Amino acid sequence: MKAALLFALALAGTLAFAADAPPPTNRFAATIVPAERFEAGPLLVERHGQRGTPLILVPGLGSGAWVWQDTVRQFSADHVVYVVTLPGFDGRKPAAGQMLDGAQRSLRQLIVSRKLDRPVVIGHSIGAVIAMTLAAQDSSLVRGVIAIDGLPVFPGTEMAPADQRSALAAGFKARMPVSDPKAFALQQQQYMRGIGVTDMARADELAKLSARSDPGAMLAAMGEAVELDLRPALPGIKVPVLLIAPYFEPDSSQMGLTREAKTAYYTTLMAGTPKLKVVSIAPARHFVMIDQPQMLADALRAFLKSL
Template sequence: MKTALLFALLVGAAAPTFAADAAPLDNPYAASVAPAERFDSGSLLVERHGERGRPLILVPGLASGAWAWQDLLRQLKAEHVIYVVTLAGFDGRAPVKGNGFASAQQSLHDLIVSRKLATPVLIGHSLGATLSLAIAQKHPALVGGVVAIDGLPVFPGTEELPVGQRAAMAEGMRSRIDAMPPDSFAPMQQQYMRGVGVIEMSKADELAKLTVKSDPGAVAQYMEEVLTLDLRPGLPAIKAPVLVIAPYFNTDTPDPGRTEAAKAAYYKSLMAGTPKLTVVSVSPSRHFVMFDQPQRVADAIRTYLKSL
């Protein structure tokens, strides 16, 4: 995904078809799997599912909550004890003061330590994948594996930019979002989900209704923080095997050279230095690949877990 296109989708406007405060009570993708336990770990809301097996920690991406993992939960909770986290500012949670990414990173570390989780596998989507990679390289002895679903150590398209230019771009993006009127967040999310999120438009609209429960300021803050990150120098420190799931949808790539194999190779290049790396392409799918291809994502993760 070209950075310019993502920025355009993030700050673009579209005619709203739903209200920002629409209640997702009848939303087919809302969280419906009841947790065995719910508690806070630092700035994170944590929901525990399952009673036995290797622990998994599911970390959703930007403007997402536990609803992002419902299908995977149903498939894996009988085999694993699963901790689903929601970041501050997302899915109705109050934003955190200061650096949200750093707060979430510390809170994830504290969750692992306080619950005495033995080498859990971190499964993250987008921002959650970047966060999982950060934990794995900073605390390699604590992490047993990482599944990064369309999330990377550096934002695609910015990998060759100087640090100062990347920071200026991130600050400009945040300023544009902060300046938008509150009633533009819902149509912005709808446009994003339709253009980047998933293939099916009706599904995109329902998922967008769930994302607008997040705080727009928090969304802008996390975006700024991630755009300034470059975790590539620390990738060799990761001891655990890493699985990267790369979505591909040929309609989004009019460039004939941007083949599925080429995109997978590009993702692999951004992960260069990772000692134990596997990249799996899933097509046809977009950024929320677990909604476009839920069974293939679950199968890829199950195969990976069995290999550990």
């Protein structure tokens, strides 16, 4: 009886401590303190490093600077690294007008106002689309483009006529954003677990961060990305382009895609790009920088060395 009482008291104390304890730290939330933080139009910009060829890192849908932390660690000693956060994402207020066009113009403003010497623009997902658009419009501004699982046309819509893509985009833009924070957080968790990364514990932590974005801004950006077809402009990119194609066999095998077939598919979508290299990284899902940070760093370093 005495032993049972002691156990109950100990358990009660443990539960009380757990209730008072702060939530566990999100291992992806802590970002490296930048040397400088400023705004370029609607973009938040964080600068790391002091010398070397400048790099501009553009995150994808719903992401912030947290997605690039390993890249910053790997490259800020030899490069001046500018990490941008797009409007509406990671707690930033949405901006009026077309997000993709506004972000591209703001990147141009960043390069010109800071007198950056032909930076290499590295974009993930929708960030890659922004990087390619900038290079297609004025290749003289940049030294090269790295697209991490970002393509000039939304995969699966490449055969659809423009009016069908526009209708699909209108559907995204017309949807009511998820207003319940818990429902939105669950939505982000499902996305990260199904598409984002291979590790479910990492997926859950990343989902908490992407849920800091504005649901309406994410829907609008998705609509813009689905409607866009940048393929006619690809021949205008006169600088080298590196496309990172992630491959995760459990996902791709369901669609009958081998690693070689997926690489060939990505290469086909980039047809017309004068100086293109496609590199497959596996096993990795959409967030290659989380699943395979060292493989990605090696691919980036080799590309930068070739410029």
